[in-house]
Amino acid sequence: MPLAVREVSIQVIEETAFNLLKLASIVLPRDVKEALRRAYETETSEMGKAQLEAILENLRVAEERQLPICQDTGVVSFYVRLGADFPVRKGIHEALVRATKRATKEVPLRPNAVDPIEERNTGDNTGRYIPFVHWEVFDGDYMELIAFPKGAGSENMCKLAMLSPAHRLKGLKKLVIDTVLEAGGKPCPPVILGVAFGGGLDIVAELAKRALLRPLDQPNPIPELAKLEEELLKAINETGIGPMGLGGRWTALRVHVDYACRHPGAYPVAIAFQCWAARRAAARINADGSVEYLTHEVG
Numbered sequence: 001m002p003l004a005v006r007e008v009s010i011q012v013i014e015e016t017a018f019n020l021l022k023l024a025s026i027v028l029p030r031d032v033k034e035a036l037r038r039a040y041e042t043e044t045s046e047m048g049k050a051q052l053e054a055i056l057e058n059l060r061v062a063e064e065r066q067l068p069i070c071q072d073t074g075v076v077s078f079y080v081r082l083g084a085d086f087p088v089r090k091g092i093h094e095a096l097v098r099a100t101k102r103a104t105k106e107v108p109l110r111p112n113a114v115d116p117i118e119e120r121n122t123g124d125n126t127g128r129y130i131p132f133v134h135w136e137v138f139d140g141d142y143m144e145l146i147a148f149p150k151g152a153g154s155e156n157m158c159k160l161a162m163l164s165p166a167h168r169l170k171g172l173k174k175l176v177i178d179t180v181l182e183a184g185g186k187p188c189p190p191v192i193l194g195v196a197f198g199g200g201l202d203i204v205a206e207l208a209k210r211a212l213l214r215p216l217d218q219p220n221p222i223p224e225l226a227k228l229e230e231e232l233l234k235a236i237n238e239t240g241i242g243p244m245g246l247g248g249r250w251t252a253l254r255v256h257v258d259y260a261c262r263h264p265g266a267y268p269v270a271i272a273f274q275c276w277a278a279r280r281a282a283a284r285i286n287a288d289g290s291v292e293y294l295t296h297e298v299g
Contacts, residue, residue: 009088017099020147024281025068029295031216032278039250048248073109074149076131083140100131146282154273157183163267185245188275190253197269199260208270211256229255
């Protein structure tokens with residue numbers, strides 16, 4: 001009996017992962033679509049408004065034809081929050097790999113996994129450490145799964161820096177604005193920015209990327225960070241880079257900030273860009289095998 005439960009649950013996990021990759025590639029989450037609509041309604045530049053109108057039409061056509069929003073369907077990552085009492089442990093990673101291979105054929109996704117030693121495309125979006133899986137264990141009996149495909153245009157603009165501790169938040173703010181100015185229109189704005197500071201090199205990189213997963217309509221629960229996010233967003237949008245880098249009010253939709261305690265002699269900062277096609281899809285798999293989709297309406 002336990003073996004049968006495990007096998008059925010693995011099938012549910014694999015099917016859910018496939019569905020999430022399909023949803024993420026074709027339909028943006030509600031919060032992102034609403035942010036883009038608000039940007040269109042309030043954009044003051046004629047050229048910027050035209051770009052946002054094209055983006056919204058892109059979204060409509062993708063949903064209508066059930067095709068990916070962008071030809072760059074990204075490198076696939078999954079975030080797994082696994083309840084300590086969830087009935088399945090073994091085989092989850094393998095199920096995510098199978099789901100990625102299936103999504104590549106059926107959605108379809110562009111093959112984006114290249115072995116950098118052999119310089120060979122694996123052809124199915126899987127390979128060494130890909131899809132990359134972020135694991136977290138918590139007290140509970142369910143599993144949360146997020147599919148996070150991310151393209152190269154925004155990823156290429158990400159930045160990691162080791163600032164002098166003497167510069168503190170003033171240095172962080174300057175780095176963020178300088179990085180946005182340097183990126184210009186390359187990350188396909190209006191962007192979402194994940195910013196993290198403190199900890200160490202690996203910690204800030206993880207926190208900055210994870211910050212991109214926070215819904216755009218969810219405020220930062222730490223008042224000091226919420227204030228910093230607003231300050232950075234205002235400064236970024238005052239650059240005038242605008243939608244797709246062609247000028248306008250909306251260079252960024254949101255800035256999400258997180259931090260970790262740091263060493264006295266170090267001040268690491270990571271900046272993660274996400275393009276307007278902020279693809280993510282999340283679901284909760286309950287212990288009885290039922291699935292709740294958290295970011296999308298699934299009929």
